[in-house]
Amino acid sequence: MSARERGLNIGLASLLLVVPLAAAYFGEPYYLTLATRIAILSIAAVGLNFALGLGGLVSFGHAAYFGLGGYAAGILANHALNGQAILAWPMEIGGTTFMPAIWLVAVLVAALTAFLIGMLSLRTTGVYFIMITLAFAQMLYYFAVSWPAYGGEDGLPVYVRNSFPGLNTFDPVQFFLISFAALMVSLAIFSVLRNSNFGLALRASRQNAGRLESLGIEVFRLRLTAFVVSGAITGLAGALYADLNRFVSPQMLSWHMSGEIMVFVILGGVGRLFGPVAGAALYIFLEQSLGEVSDYWQVFLGLLLLCVVLFARGGLIGTVLDRRNG
Amino acid sequence: MAEPILRIYNLTKSFGALLATDGVSLDLKPGEIHALIGPNGAGKSTLVKLIVGELRQNSGSIEFRGVRVDGLGAAERARRGLARSFQVSSIFPELTVFENVFLAVQGTRGRTYRFFGNDISNAEFSHLASTQVERAKLGARSAAVASELSHGERRRLEVAMALAMRPKALLLDEPMAGVGAEGTRELTNLLKEIRAESPILLIEHDMDAVFALADRISVLVNGRLVSTGSVSEIRNNEDVRKAYLGYEDD
Numbered sequence: 001m002s003a004r005e006r007g008l009n010i011g012l013a014s015l016l017l018v019v020p021l022a023a024a025y026f027g028e029p030y031y032l033t034l035a036t037r038i039a040i041l042s043i044a045a046v047g048l049n050f051a052l053g054l055g056g057l058v059s060f061g062h063a064a065y066f067g068l069g070g071y072a073a074g075i076l077a078n079h080a081l082n083g084q085a086i087l088a089w090p091m092e093i094g095g096t097t098f099m100p101a102i103w104l105v106a107v108l109v110a111a112l113t114a115f116l117i118g119m120l121s122l123r124t125t126g127v128y129f130i131m132i133t134l135a136f137a138q139m140l141y142y143f144a145v146s147w148p149a150y151g152g153e154d155g156l157p158v159y160v161r162n163s164f165p166g167l168n169t170f171d172p173v174q175f176f177l178i179s180f181a182a183l184m185v186s187l188a189i190f191s192v193l194r195n196s197n198f199g200l201a202l203r204a205s206r207q208n209a210g211r212l213e214s215l216g217i218e219v220f221r222l223r224l225t226a227f228v229v230s231g232a233i234t235g236l237a238g239a240l241y242a243d244l245n246r247f248v249s250p251q252m253l254s255w256h257m258s259g260e261i262m263v264f265v266i267l268g269g270v271g272r273l274f275g276p277v278a279g280a281a282l283y284i285f286l287e288q289s290l291g292e293v294s295d296y297w298q299v300f301l302g303l304l305l306l307c308v309v310l311f312a313r314g315g316l317i318g319t320v321l322d323r324r325n326g
Numbered sequence: 327m328a329e330p331i332l333r334i335y336n337l338t339k340s341f342g343a344l345l346a347t348d349g350v351s352l353d354l355k356p357g358e359i360h361a362l363i364g365p366n367g368a369g370k371s372t373l374v375k376l377i378v379g380e381l382r383q384n385s386g387s388i389e390f391r392g393v394r395v396d397g398l399g400a401a402e403r404a405r406r407g408l409a410r411s412f413q414v415s416s417i418f419p420e421l422t423v424f425e426n427v428f429l430a431v432q433g434t435r436g437r438t439y440r441f442f443g444n445d446i447s448n449a450e451f452s453h454l455a456s457t458q459v460e461r462a463k464l465g466a467r468s469a470a471v472a473s474e475l476s477h478g479e480r481r482r483l484e485v486a487m488a489l490a491m492r493p494k495a496l497l498l499d500e501p502m503a504g505v506g507a508e509g510t511r512e513l514t515n516l517l518k519e520i521r522a523e524s525p526i527l528l529i530e531h532d533m534d535a536v537f538a539l540a541d542r543i544s545v546l547v548n549g550r551l552v553s554t555g556s557v558s559e560i561r562n563n564e565d566v567r568k569a570y571l572g573y574e575d576d
Contacts, residue, residue, distance in 0.1 A: 197432050197440040200421075204429055207418045214378060214412075215433035215491065216404035222438065 001273065005321055009274045016277065017180060024173055032172045034288065038281050039179040040240045045264035045276030046186045047233030053271030054194060055226045056206030060130045061117070061137030062261045065231040067144065067253030068113055069106035069238025074156040074248035076102050081159060099164040103239050110235020111228050118227035122220060137258055144250040155249025162243055179240055186233050191273055193229070202226050267308055269315030278316040328356045331525055332495045337386035339376055346372040348549040354495055359517065359526045361536045364546035370529045371413060373546065374499050378410045379403045391494060405434055407494030411501055415480040419473035423464050426472050426483060428455040430490035455490055462486035463512065478509040485516065496526045502535055510535055
């Protein structure tokens with residue numbers, strides 16, 4: 001990463017931290033909620049960026065991990081509140097409202113699901129891979145819709161925000177800080193992994209998979225590992241999102257969500273560390289500003305996306321860096 | 327005579343009705359350069375793919391360092407010391423020259439699943455990689471992105487990557503393709519150096535290079551091995567001249 005990109009990243013992180021806190025201080029707490037949403041959606045996109053940006057794995061089903069993380073949080077919290085065990089046999093497992101435990105479960109469930117889906121879908125490439133990941137996510141979506149125990153189509157409310165030791169999670173500032181910290185941690189993980197031996201091989205697999213095999217590196221295993229890490233990060237985002245909205249619905253599992261996560265990555269800059277953050281922030285900004293003008297604001301989003309894909313392949317981050325270079 | 331490093335026995339591969347490899351048996355002994363020649367479409371590349379495990383044979387066996395490897399995957403064979411270079415340069419275009427070569431070190435040493443930190447700072451590994459970069463005369467280009475290399479430089483990067491694997495046998499698929507007279511001379515010298523470290527199965531169209539380097543030559547025509555012998559035996563073999571060298575047309 002160039003010094004210029006590092007500077008831009010620090011600037012973006014500072015903006016995301018300072019602007020909402022300042023707004024809250026001056027009596028505009030709404031921006032705090034928006035910034036919290038940006039932070040959480042960014043985490044989801046950091047997860048996808050790992051598979052898509054580094055490994056070239058175009059997963060169109062990352063809503064699966066996002067939604068599963070959300071349902072993990074919602075289901076655990078509901079059981080904790082109504083006192084019923086989730087599982088009575090072979091051992092009794094109850095719910096919890098303890099955030100770190102919920103995150104752990106969300107990450108594990110997402111990782112396990114990514115492993116199973118990856119085992120099957122990574123045998124294909126290209127369009128087939130896109131379609132299979134989409135199909136698996138849609139299967140989970142319809143499963144959530146048709147399973148009445150946890151709200152089915154209506155979704156599952158979480159009446160009380162889960163707890164974090166030493167913090168008051170109901171305070172929007174504190175919940176924002178938790179989300180922001182989680183984003184920074186996931187970005188740190190992304191950065192460390194990208195620069196590791198594993199990251200080098202993963203980037204190479206996107207460029208020339210066959211050659212990697214001839215150097216003694218099994219591409220399938222490499223991709224599967226990356227896919228699991230990717231799903232796990234997105235799962236964490238899902239758990240936070242459930243807490244933000246205090247509500248989980250099948251919508252979190254739908255293909256719209258998969259598309260949105262992918263749009264964040266592409267808008268911001270595929271493979272860039274802060275691409276997901278820039279993309280999610282721009283998306284939320286457009287949603288808020290254009291949403292006021294027209295209910296059909298996504299038309300403009302579509303046009304913008306078209307321009308990015310046609311003329312600015314590096315996304316927001318890539319374009320800004322190029323501009324400053326020239 | 328020393329035991330062969332690589333022994334191929336009665337290898338057969340067909341694609342539908344086309345018999346691409348038809349009962350080929352050959353071996354590679356320590357210290358030798360064994361050239362494989364044959365007209366276009368003779369099945370040379372198919373044979374290479376079978377040996378390294380990119381294709382699976384229909385029948386026959388491949389023994390490498392005394393062990394059957396024909397059931398193993400390509401990556402496993404690579405880690406055991408079977409290295410290849412590609413006919414059309416196959417590199418990682420967005421990585422630097424050094425990273426390209428370093429991946430070969432990392433891969434054969436089984437160090438890919440290191441998630442935190444990298445081995446580029448490891449003196450032994452980076453020395454191994456930079457030695458091969460220097461040797462391929464790419465030292466000045468070490469930090470360049472591979473997509474910026476000239477054709478000749480890419481050919482040498484190919485060879486450097488294969489050498490960084492510390493191979494026990496080296497399969498070079500037309501390393502001289504399109505590098506010009508100067509490039510051919512450089513590569514010929516490099517291969518002469520390498521043969522002491524690792525025997526080479528050399529697939530090559532440049533007959534001057536083949537005759538200058540090879541200890542033995544095998545001729546492949548229509549998937550069948552028509553002849554194996556020393557340079558002078560092959561030069562004077564009537565069948566080979568007819569089938570491939572085409573001297574009669576001169």
